[in-house]
Amino acid sequence: MVALESYPALVLNADFRPLSYFPLSLWSWQEAVKAVVSERVNVVSVYEREVHSPNWAMRLPSVISLKEYIPAARRPAFTRFNVFLRDRFACQYCGDELPAHDLTFDHVVPRALGGRTTWANVVAACSPCNLRKGARLPRQAGMHLRRWPTEPSTFELQENGRSFPPNFLHQSWRDFLYWDTELEQF
Incomplete structure (x- = not known):
């Protein structure tokens, strides 16, 4: 069985955009579950994997969105x-x-x-x-x-970060990471 650490959650702002692209805004499964239980986030998508306690079970979130919008910093940190x-x-x-x-x-x-x-x-x-x-x-x-x-600008850094995808991209994240990709025609 795959370790639970292999199930991070993509964190979206309340506008359904990632908090950051590079590094990609990810929370561990523990952080995501705590945020769901404390009702700070909405679950957008889930993995097949479940976690259990003695009296409940929950599928691990793969994509979550914050309930409150966090504005981007006006000026990026000089690092x-x-x-x-x-x-x-x-x-x-x-x-x-x-x-x-x-x-x-x-x-x-x-x-x-x-x-x-x-x-x-x-x-x-x-x-x-x-x-x-x-x-x-x-x-x-x-x-x-x-x-x-x-x-x-913060926007410029975010746009540059979109050009460098992380090593792992779960299928459920794709709709939220590439806003300007060409849509498939059927």
Whole structure:
């Protein structure tokens, strides 16, 4: 039998959109069951798997929606991960797409030259490009940015996150994750 940990619930906001795409908003089966029992969520879809107590049984939720809408943050947090997500996990110098653990943070205007650690001065870079650029400006190193860094909106990060599907997608989640996919014609 498959372990219960293999039954996460996709969490949708009250408008039926995922709270986040990357990382995908998932709750463990325990969190989902607690939220259902405390009536904080609506069950949208369920797995075949059940959990039991001495006096009740419940099919595990696969998709739940919050009863109260949570507005998206107006400004995204300035984190390494969000910089990589803004830059679509690609080096902004050579364009190579890499996993997050193979990317580095590069200051376009190096800190040694007065550059600050802000959205407008930090980009994702692969290690070879970061080493090549060093403590110089891109033009001094003969390098060009593919896209000049700016502060992204929360919406932009969500849209970028939709381009990177997780390793596991349960069938019941598909209708809620790809709002703009072309519908099948019958």
